[in-house]
Amino acid sequence: MNAYLSSLHAIVKREALRFVHQRERFIAALVRPLVWLLVFAAGFRAALGLSIIPPYQTYITYETYIVPGLCGMIMLFNGMQSSLSLVYDREMGSMKLLLTSPLPRWWLLLCKLLGSTAISILQVYTFLAIAAAFGIVMPLLGYLLALPALIVAGLMLGALGLLLSSFIRQLENFAGVMNFVIFPMFFMSSALYPLWKMAESSELLYTICALNPFTPAVELIRFALYLSYNGQALVWAVLATAVFTLAALWGYNPARTGLGKKR
Amino acid sequence: MSGLRVHDLTFSYGEKTALDGVNFELTAGHFCALLGPNGAGKSTLFGVLTRLLSAPQGTIQIAGHDLTKTPRAALAKLGIVFQQTTLDLDLSVRQNLSYFAALHGISGHAATTRIDQALDRLNMLERADEKARSLNGGHKRRAEIARALLHDPAVLLLDEPTVGLDAAARSAITEHVHQLCAEGTTVLWATHLTDEVRDSDDLVILHRARVLAQGVTCDIREGRPLQEMFLDLTAQSA
Numbered sequence: 001m002n003a004y005l006s007s008l009h010a011i012v013k014r015e016a017l018r019f020v021h022q023r024e025r026f027i028a029a030l031v032r033p034l035v036w037l038l039v040f041a042a043g044f045r046a047a048l049g050l051s052i053i054p055p056y057q058t059y060i061t062y063e064t065y066i067v068p069g070l071c072g073m074i075m076l077f078n079g080m081q082s083s084l085s086l087v088y089d090r091e092m093g094s095m096k097l098l099l100t101s102p103l104p105r106w107w108l109l110l111c112k113l114l115g116s117t118a119i120s121i122l123q124v125y126t127f128l129a130i131a132a133a134f135g136i137v138m139p140l141l142g143y144l145l146a147l148p149a150l151i152v153a154g155l156m157l158g159a160l161g162l163l164l165s166s167f168i169r170q171l172e173n174f175a176g177v178m179n180f181v182i183f184p185m186f187f188m189s190s191a192l193y194p195l196w197k198m199a200e201s202s203e204l205l206y207t208i209c210a211l212n213p214f215t216p217a218v219e220l221i222r223f224a225l226y227l228s229y230n231g232q233a234l235v236w237a238v239l240a241t242a243v244f245t246l247a248a249l250w251g252y253n254p255a256r257t258g259l260g261k262k263r
Numbered sequence: 264m265s266g267l268r269v270h271d272l273t274f275s276y277g278e279k280t281a282l283d284g285v286n287f288e289l290t291a292g293h294f295c296a297l298l299g300p301n302g303a304g305k306s307t308l309f310g311v312l313t314r315l316l317s318a319p320q321g322t323i324q325i326a327g328h329d330l331t332k333t334p335r336a337a338l339a340k341l342g343i344v345f346q347q348t349t350l351d352l353d354l355s356v357r358q359n360l361s362y363f364a365a366l367h368g369i370s371g372h373a374a375t376t377r378i379d380q381a382l383d384r385l386n387m388l389e390r391a392d393e394k395a396r397s398l399n400g401g402h403k404r405r406a407e408i409a410r411a412l413l414h415d416p417a418v419l420l421l422d423e424p425t426v427g428l429d430a431a432a433r434s435a436i437t438e439h440v441h442q443l444c445a446e447g448t449t450v451l452w453a454t455h456l457t458d459e460v461r462d463s464d465d466l467v468i469l470h471r472a473r474v475l476a477q478g479v480t481c482d483i484r485e486g487r488p489l490q491e492m493f494l495d496l497t498a499q500s501a
Contacts, residue, residue, distance in 0.1 A: 003368025010365030014351070021353045093349040100313045101366035102339035108366070254317040 007103055008111045015115030018085070029077060029123050030130065033070035037131060041066050053194055055226035063136050067128070068222035069191025071150065072214060074127055075120045075157045076185060080177055082116035083161030087168050099252070106249050113162060113245070117154035124150055142225040149224035152237050153217035159244035160213075166251025189214040190222075213240035265324065266291040266449025267312075267418050272321030274311055281307040282318070283472040289451060289465065291326075291417070294444040296460040296480070297453040299469035300497055305453040306346065308469065309422045312451075313343050326417035326449075339367070342416030342448075344407050346423045352396040356387065356406045359395055360413060367414040374413075381409040385439060401432025408439065418449045425459065433459070457490040470497045 019026065041063045052059060089095040098108050128143065138146075164177060186192075188209045195215070199206040209215055216236035223230040265288055272285040281304045289295045299305050310316035312323060314334055323330040328337035350359050357378060364374040382388040385405040390398065398406065404424055411419060421440065425433040437459055444450050452459070460466060462481040467474055475496055476483050484492045 006365045006368060006370035009370075010362050014354075014362055017354065017358075018351075093345050093347040094351060096313070096315055096343075096345055097349045097363065098366065099315060100338060100341070100343055102335040103366065103368065104335070254314050 003103060004107060007101070007108065008114065011098075011108070011111040012115040012118060015082075015112070015119055019119050025081070026123070029074060029081075030127055032077065033073055033127050034130060036070055036073070037063060037066065037136070038134065053196070055223045055228040055230075061136075065194075066192055067131055067136060067138070068225055069186075069189070069218050071124045071127065071146075071221050072153060072157075072189070072191055072218040073186055074123050075150070075154050075217070076182060076214065078116060078120040078123060079154070079157030079159075079161035080164070080182055081161075082112075082119070082158060083165035083168070083177070086112070086162065086165035099254075105252060109162060109249060109252060110245075113155060113158045116158045116161070117151060120154040120158070121147070121150050138225045139227055142227055145227055146221055146224040149220040152234070152241065153221055156213060156217055156237055156241040156244060159241055159248055162248035163244050163251055166248055185212060185214040188212050189218055191218050213237065216240070265289065266293070266326060267451060268322075268324040269308075269312075270322045270324075272308070272311060272318050272323065274307055274316060274318045276307075280472050282311065282321075285321070285469070285472075285474055287467045287474055287477050289418070289449050291449050292444055292447045293465050294441055294450045294452065294461075295465035295467060297451055297467050297469060298455065298457065298460060298493060299453070300455055303455075303469045304472045305455075305469060306422060309343075309345075309420060309453060312420060313341065314338060339414065340417045342411035342414070342419040344404070344411050344419070344421040344424050346426065348403055348407065350395040350403060350406060350410075353394065355392050355394055356382070356398070357391040359406065360410050363410045364413050369414060377413050377415075378409075381412045382406075384412065385409040399432075400428050401435065404428065404432070404436055405439070408436070412443070412448075416448070418451070419443065420451050420453075422453045423455070424452070425454070425456070457488075457493055460489060468493065468496060 045062045086095060089098075098112075099105060101108060125143075128138070160181075164181065168177070188205065189212050190209065191214070195206060195209050198209050213236065216230075216233035219230050219233040220237050223233065267289040269285055269287050272282050273280070274282040285304075285308065297305055297308070307316065311318045312325075312330070314330060323337070325337040326340040328340060330337040351362070354362070360378045360381065361374055364370065364377065369377060378391070379388060382391055385408055387402065387405050387409055390402060390406070395403065395406065408421070408424070419440070424440075425436055428436070440450055440452065441461070454460070460480055464480050466476070466478065466480040466483055468476040468483075480489065
């Protein structure tokens with residue numbers, strides 16, 4: 001096998017093995033969105049009336065509305081968790097092993113990114129299957145069309161995780177990531193409420209939500225699940241993926257002298 | 264023939280100079296001990312030699328390949344054993360080695376053969392299927408050395424490989440690595456323990472970011488115990 005492919009295979013396999021070994025992580029990754037879907041959404045169903053907005057063609061329940069947002073949430077947590085694992089890898093030294101390989105560094109980091117995206121997608125489909133079992137179903141073809149959207153969203157959030165991991169020095173800082181990255185990104189997006197609702201409360205918040213790269217990721221998934229296509233969201237998501245990836249590669253550049261730095 | 268050549272290497276963390284014009288050369292197939300007290304700059308030197316850090320000044324040649332100009336060719340010739348263990352503890356020894364082999368573009372049958380050979384060389388073959396977590400410190404180190412040899416490196420770097428090991432494991436590993444030199448591998452062995460250095464070994468003494476002495480150990484110590492000479496030398500320059 002070609003050196004590039006064999007390294008890709010090995011890195012993705014290692015990510016998968018790691019994931020399988022951490023069964024709690026898999027369960028936690030599923031319980032979190034399910035609590036939102038089956039408890040939070042049930043409670044808010046009456047409080048939040050939704051008008052018909054694209055891509056929906058009829059009135060929908062709140063549970064149906066938040067499914068794409070929760071898919072995004074799974075990917076957001078997974079992206080951040082894989083960045084946590086990179087920080088752990090670095091503290092444990094196994095990141096050094098990766099970075100001293102003779103293959104180009106960009107390729108190795110890309111393999112990591114693809115590995116974490118694959119795990120994210122697996123989690124999302126498991127979540128969608130459980131949601132369907134509870135009666136929250138999407139058009140059948142939507143499950144298939146969502147795949148490219150999930151790939152883009154997974155890559156974007158994974159790249160963000162990679163970028164953060166190049167700057168986070170210690171594991172303890174993950175609480176900061178939770179407070180300053182995960183929560184703001186999730187709440188200031190269209191995951192839980194349509195943005196026009198936000199505009200009614202505050203124009204500033206609306207603008208922030210619209211600029212938040214998590215919003216196009218969620219919208220891309222939402223439109224794909226309903227067999228439509230949101231070009232603007234795609235452009236934003238791809239652009240954000242490119243920016244995060246390039247910044248992460250820069251972050252892992254040896255000339256930045258970050259990796260071997262004594263703490 | 265030169266195995267590893269370091270010329271005028273300088274590196275600093277902000278204001279603090281960690282390597283100051285470091286020069287030395289290792290003859291191919293020789294064992295060279297890099298001796299220095301804690302904080303001498305050994306780990307920084309390893310960081311730069313492995314390209315985890317990039318030095319603004321100086322050149323490094325690994326088996327004739329310039330690390331800055333042709334990093335991939337140079338890294339392909341380099342085997343590294345880091346100070347901290349870098350095994351994935353949840354994977355078996357064989358899985359750890361096959362992951363590393365793939366990172367060096369070795370897979371399939373070639374990988375299996377090389378893994379068996381490398382483990383056999385370090386007397387670790389019977390532990391191939393044990394989880395890394397279940398190995399004792401000495402065996403973990405041996406697994407890491409076996410892993411570092413998978414791609415047949417010309418130069419092997421070991422950063423304080425015996426830290427935390429008991430006397431028997433230390434002497435076994437020191438012996439194994441000397442054996443590798445006899446088979447043609449160039450070794451740079453960082454340590455702060457003088458008893459790991461043999462009289463016939465090459466020696467580089469690093470202190471406060473500079474090379475204080477280099478040559479064959481028995482010539483450097485001039486009949487005095489190495490420990491005494493080392494303490495004197497580092498005290499004088501302090």
